[in-house]
Amino acid sequence: MQFDRRQLLLGGVGATAGLMLPGVGAAQSPASIGTFPDGVSADSVFVGLTIPLTGVFSGDGGDLKLGYELAIAQINAGGDIAQKWGLKGKGVLGRQIRYKVSDTEGKPNLDVQSATQFIQRDKAIMVAGSVSSASAIALEELGSREKVLYMVGIAGSNDITGKNCQRYGFRSQQNAYMAAKALAPVVAKALGKNIKAAFLVPDYTYGHTVYDSFAKFSTEQGWKQVAKEVVPLGTTDYSSALLNIANSGADVFVNIAFGGDAVASTKQAEQFGVLKRMKLVVPNLSSFQDKELGAELMQGVYGSCDFWWGVQDTYPLAKTFVESFVAQNKYYPRWGAHIGYMQTYLWAMSVERAGTFNPVDVIKTMEASKAQPYDTTIGKVYFRAEDHQMVRPIPILRGKAPSAMKHKEDFYDIVEIADGESVMNAPDFFGCKLGPYT
């Protein structure tokens, strides 16, 4: 294994910087682990992006990809925006980020296959992406096995930072528990306490944990479940499930389906008259649900999300993100793009803080971020050391009436931005046990 002089120098700086941070550098990091240092050349590092560009999650996936690409371009160019995030010079630690995107169709096996290729063939120093929670779980397991950092893309299941949590996986999106705890009081205040609710639940880890959490917190608000319809992922015709929901006598329809499934099921719910008789609540909105269903159907709908461009009035870095994204892609970014964008910056900042690409040091830096929170597009945030879940604010949205929209992408009002600390589960609540560093 060969080090160049520059690498050694940077490593030395990193070790010194690391020692200044609490918890970092306490133990010696191995000189060689995973794709480090083989994957760090004198002028570049490789990042592998596994993204569903086809299939049920393709809308979110396409947006996610654009977010990663924008952040990578900005970081590589090293302009004003990268500086605002606290990065120095061009690239990360002077290395340009090279990347490849593989379309994984939202299927965990394809995610693992392409991430393995990125790690073995391209010596990826970091893997990021995925939209499905099932994919995220598979990828963080792979990352921990291969000792390569994995930054989770869009993924709402509690299991990711719960029972399936991994030392090498970090999630910046809120989990289902946080989203439900933030959302339930807001909708109960708006729609009432004595409410009968019907749930449509996609049959995979995301669906089940979002259901568990929202059922729990809505019950605490006095809501009563009258129907629970579990449907396979990628269902095209929801008529049978919707008939049961339509006949349930519910006041509120809680639709947990995500991506293309959310569009199809909501469209059909409208045709079955469900939306006439019931209010629609979407615990986690999909990136383009607004555009794909139209403001007519989405008006008055409550939901949570990772990011809405309206938060740019609150956070300065959100403003630069939204402006540069719109200039580049001619539409307003959704939370897919935001996660990709923010994650890339978070990783770059952590690497620069650690002063090395060594994943052990980068992980310890992120785990120590409570003492030194990151300033981001959603304000100050940090990763919890115990489960790698980001503690972060959660925007609660309500669909605008078409007549109230100021322009064609002005779909939501921000009803509230819930404070992260107040909605966190206890770190061991979902049985998280992070594995070893080495």
Added chain:
Amino acid sequence: MPSWPVLISQAFNGLALGTLLALVSSGLTIILGTLGVLNFAHGALFAVGAYAAFVVLQYTSSFVLALVVGCAFMLVLGFLLERIIIRFFYDRPHEDQILVTYGIGIVLVECIRSGFGGNAQRVPVPSWGQGATQLGFLIYPTYRLQLIAIIAGLLLSLYVVLYRTSMGLVVRAGIENPGMVGILGINVRRAFLLVFAIGVVAVGLAGMLYAPVVAVTPDMGANFMAQSFVVIVLGGLGSFPGAVIGGLIAGEIISLTSAFNSSYSEVMLYALMALLLVLRPQGLFGSEGRV
């Protein structure tokens, strides 16, 4: 045990779901039954139909016109595919046919994706189909009720053309012995061309009619293709009546299982298919040794 009104509602929904599945499967089975080609581009052609309707609706806002123009487009597409590619594969093994049609499917889906992106497109329910209709204790979407009637009419016409006209006879005779039919002075190749195009129009039309109900995305056909294969296996490979009956059975299985537990509906469908394959490998209407 669900109440009787719920069971009856689900049985009715099974009928609606079944007719839709029957139409989706009919295009597949017409091409398979008459030309012997296993068309794996079926799902992609379904999506092409939906997008054709979407495009025409952008300009005309008339759903009927969208159907008419969409059908004309699918007919031309069917002609082109048959002339340029498919006809060279009539005499080739099924594996070759599967590969080439699967490839066509990928190309078509990617064309859609590059033209329209991955997000779902909005195709609204036509003005004449909006709202819900009260059927006794059951409230059912008006558009879906109309679909049952429209599709029943379409399936009947398809059956008559292919099984009760001289053209249908020519095609079936052509499959058995093209040389003999040729000696009789009949242009078999032209008949094949027409049958393939009719199959393409049928699946495209299913896509157009379905567009207001589902999420219109480039990959929307994948699930329909999987289900329509189950349907034609149930009904018997290449049997048109089999596709119709198979579709109705599949619709009822999915819907009635949902009355008890929605998460088992697709499992039950595949379980039934497996059971049938053990008891009657050729399907309900299939003949032994066929295809």
